[in-house]
Amino acid sequence: MIEIQNLSFRYGKHQTVFEQLNMEMKAGYIYGLLGENGVGKTTLLRLLAGLRFPTEGSIRILGQEPRQRTASLLSEIYYLPEVIDPVALSLNEYVKLYAPFYPHFDHGQLAHYVSEFGLNPAKKISQSSHGQQKKAMMSFALACNTKLLLLDEPTSGMDIPSKGIFRRLIAQAATDDKCFVISTHQVRDLENLIDPIVILEHNQVLLNNSIEEISRKLWFGIRPQKSDKDLYRENALGGYAVVGFNENGEETRVNIEMLFNAAIQNKELFKRMFIKGEDMEPKRSFADEMAQRIKGDAGLDERQQNHDNGPRE
Numbered sequence: 001m002i003e004i005q006n007l008s009f010r011y012g013k014h015q016t017v018f019e020q021l022n023m024e025m026k027a028g029y030i031y032g033l034l035g036e037n038g039v040g041k042t043t044l045l046r047l048l049a050g051l052r053f054p055t056e057g058s059i060r061i062l063g064q065e066p067r068q069r070t071a072s073l074l075s076e077i078y079y080l081p082e083v084i085d086p087v088a089l090s091l092n093e094y095v096k097l098y099a100p101f102y103p104h105f106d107h108g109q110l111a112h113y114v115s116e117f118g119l120n121p122a123k124k125i126s127q128s129s130h131g132q133q134k135k136a137m138m139s140f141a142l143a144c145n146t147k148l149l150l151l152d153e154p155t156s157g158m159d160i161p162s163k164g165i166f167r168r169l170i171a172q173a174a175t176d177d178k179c180f181v182i183s184t185h186q187v188r189d190l191e192n193l194i195d196p197i198v199i200l201e202h203n204q205v206l207l208n209n210s211i212e213e214i215s216r217k218l219w220f221g222i223r224p225q226k227s228d229k230d231l232y233r234e235n236a237l238g239g240y241a242v243v244g245f246n247e248n249g250e251e252t253r254v255n256i257e258m259l260f261n262a263a264i265q266n267k268e269l270f271k272r273m274f275i276k277g278e279d280m281e282p283k284r285s286f287a288d289e290m291a292q293r294i295k296g297d298a299g300l301d302e303r304q305q306n307h308d309n310g311p312r313e
Helices: 041-048 091-101 107-117 130-143 160-173 211-217 256-265 267-275 284-295 302-309
Strands: 002-011 015-025 029-035 056-061 077-080 148-152 179-183 197-201 204-209 218-223 232-236 239-245
Touching (some): 015 041, 029 041, 029 256, 091 107, 091 130, 107 130, 107 160, 130 148, 130 160, 204 211, 204 256, 204 267, 218 256, 239 256, 256 267
Parallel strands (some): 029 179, 148 179
Antiparallel strands (some): 002 056, 197 204
């Protein structure tokens, strides 16, 4: 659905956000877009929505370039920013004004979402709290039934029950012909929802893989002792919560917050493992090689080591 090729984007002459970025996103998935502050998550969403234009390279969505802003493509994209400009309209009035731009808008679905969130559609959106505004616009966004839905920090301002409702409604709305891209810092709010995971770093992508692919390569769990092979660890009851190499092909539950921290601390390693696709099967020799690279070893294989350590003539 989304093809990004050699994308570069700059604010002015000196502030480079993306440089030769390449990425694909497919229909039928809910992508989690992660990254530290300032890496360009919101900028990428705005580029996808046709609100910013590439400095170089191209973006194609459903075979069209969003920079062209054709009515046929824009009617299939909805972008909900983190900060909503409160409008002096009720949700009912907003729907009457803007729903005609989206040919797949479903009034029955909107009524369901409004009921689930406990909203008053006759109340002015500008007179509601930030969380209520988010829920009102989220209801509208889902009812539009666009092929591409772009959400920037959608759970910010929502209380705990509303976050649970949001997850349920997103899961219900996701279909094989739709692509959802959710940018968030609140990974625990969405941990059981987003898959694949995309991690952005300055000018590059560190990860764009499914949970299953990540689980094949990495191990998540508790260890009583530290290990030189740990990619990331933090104190936990019973020892250390660890992200390490999946040496034995064991399936473990991916902790997205720890995954993100591991990626940030091992950027080049993650690019080699996931973006360059080197040795996609979890083999012990691969894990040992990676561990040696972390420690700065020369990476000699076992036979060379035995030769060097053996008796000399």
